[in-house]
Amino acid sequence: MDIEALDITPYVGPWLNTTISFWCVTLIVITSAAVAAFSRHIVSAAYSLFFTLVGMAGYYILLGADFIAIAQIVIYVGGILVLLMFGVLLTNRSLEQLYEEHAGPYVVAGLAAAVFFFVVLARIIFSSSWGGREIVEVEPITTGLGEAVVSTYFLPFQIAGFTLLLCLVGAAFMVRRREP
């Protein structure tokens, strides 16, 4: 059998790959975000947030932002998620405390707010004519991003770095061991 006859790319176009990737990533992200948002067990919520964050990196790759995808994995998965895990570890005395009991009215209020916002946002998204078109040519953005950091965004970049320093020092200061 001719192996080239199995190549479906001339028939369905190169966009099929993007579409399949998009729906796979969407399946992962939506499922794990639902678990992260609504699971009663706080450890499973934190673990499924891992899949959400990695799936978001997949979206960034599909959108052509390669540097942001790597930064997402390094900072979110490697930093913030580990911080969250340590928070879970340090703030529970027993296994029973890992299960939280939902407070009834707040669950109803949260779900109502979420459904309301989603209906409003979906109406806005589908009733607007966004115009624009996707840039087909994908190229690495790291060079342009680095030049923007040291030219256009120099002051915001320094302020963000100083803010990060202050926040980390302040957080370490807040959780120091105090003498009783």
Place this chain on the structure above:
Amino acid sequence: MNEVVPNVADVQTFLKFGESPLGLEAYLIVAAILFCFGLAACAARRNAIGILIGIELILNAANLNFLAFWRFHGSVSEGINAYDGPMFTMFIIVLAACEAAVALAIVINLFYTHGTVETDTVSEMRN
């Protein structure tokens, strides 16, 4: 034997894969779903770390919106504004790191002083 070869253009028109089937709306809808999940988690959870997880979901939805708009409208802004979307996303990631660190410090202090992180038992300042 007469081999039937389908016309490429006909199949493309039928499957509508000739042009990108994924518009801006697909990414915006995903971001809206993530935002609503985060909002519901912030409102419904009693555990302070669960609320923090909801905030992370909301920030990720904002990131996805920034990058999707940059990708689909980036051809409008050339020159010094060509990388606005990724720059804003980077700033959001940095501020999310700050926020997570400070919020976890507060949560751990709550656990020191109250012995729990359930937000409705820590309510001395109510009323």
